[in-house]
Amino acid sequence: xxxxxxxxxxxxxxxxxxxxxxxxxxxxxxxxxxxxxxxxxxxxxxxxxxxxxxxxxxxxxxxxxxxxxxxxxxxxxxxxxxxxxxxxxxxxxxxxxxxxxxxxxxxxxxxxxx
Amino acid sequence: xxxxxxxxxxxxxxxxxxxxxxxxxxxxxxxxxxxxxxxxxxxxxxxxxxxxxxxxxxxxxxxxxxxxxxxxxxxxxxxxxxxxxxxxxxxxxxxxxxxxxxxxxxxxxxxxxx
Numbered sequence: 337x338x339x340x341x342x343x344x345x346x347x348x349x350x351x352x353x354x355x356x357x358x359x360x361x362x363x364x365x366x367x368x369x370x371x372x373x374x375x376x377x378x379x380x381x382x383x384x385x386x387x388x389x390x391x392x393x394x395x396x397x398x399x400x401x402x403x404x405x406x407x408x409x410x411x412x413x414x415x416x417x418x419x420x421x422x423x424x425x426x427x428x429x430x431x432x433x434x435x436x437x438x439x440x441x442x443x444x445x446x447x448x449x450x
Numbered sequence: 451x452x453x454x455x456x457x458x459x460x461x462x463x464x465x466x467x468x469x470x471x472x473x474x475x476x477x478x479x480x481x482x483x484x485x486x487x488x489x490x491x492x493x494x495x496x497x498x499x500x501x502x503x504x505x506x507x508x509x510x511x512x513x514x515x516x517x518x519x520x521x522x523x524x525x526x527x528x529x530x531x532x533x534x535x536x537x538x539x540x541x542x543x544x545x546x547x548x549x550x551x552x553x554x555x556x557x558x559x560x561x562x563x564x
Contacts, residue, residue: 379554438495
């Protein structure tokens with residue numbers, strides 16, 4: 337089965353700064369997604385990362401705050417910009433691997449903004 | 451709004467007992483999936499059941515789906531302490547075409563006491 341390497345695994349950041357999270361897949365994925373999971377909550381979809389074009393954002397999420405890149409079929413980044421304490425969450429990437437059932441997830445990035 | 455709603459929100463059992471978690475959803479779906487998450491880490495795909503299936507087994511896991519009631523259940527038999535985790539159901543809506551976006555329920559926190 338595919339493996340998605342996500343980093344960093346955790347970070348503590350100052351408010352007003354930005355953090356870029358990376359996900360690298362060891363095989364090609366047809367689609368990649370970014371989720372946010374606030375403390376004790378479920379996962380909320382931020383956006384679908386499209387290869388070579390702008391990501392598709394869900395209601396409540398905007399590109400200026402969460403710019404996403406996906407230059408090829410195996411790599412994507414999510415930046416959390418101008419952070420505030422409300423951005424403290426776990427951020428997860430996921431992908432659909434060709435020929436497999438279910439979605440593969442990265443191990444998550446636990447972000448704390450102080 | 452959340453597509454899936456799990457109950458109970460938390461479940462505590464003794465090792466060796468069975469654990470049953472339920473999930474309800476609101477719209478027509480293509481499939482329903484169950485995931486496991488350990489301590490805020492990445493999600494692990496457990497099982498997928500398609501909308502035309504009623505029951506599926508995988509090892510100690512048994513999943514049922516009732517599309518008339520828009521509900522699913524996950525049964526873990528002969529539970530072990532290592533099964534302690536949060537369990538989420540996730541659905542992708544049947545929008546008449548390819549829709550790979552998953553909507554997650556709120557999750558059930560299962561604690562298996564040794």
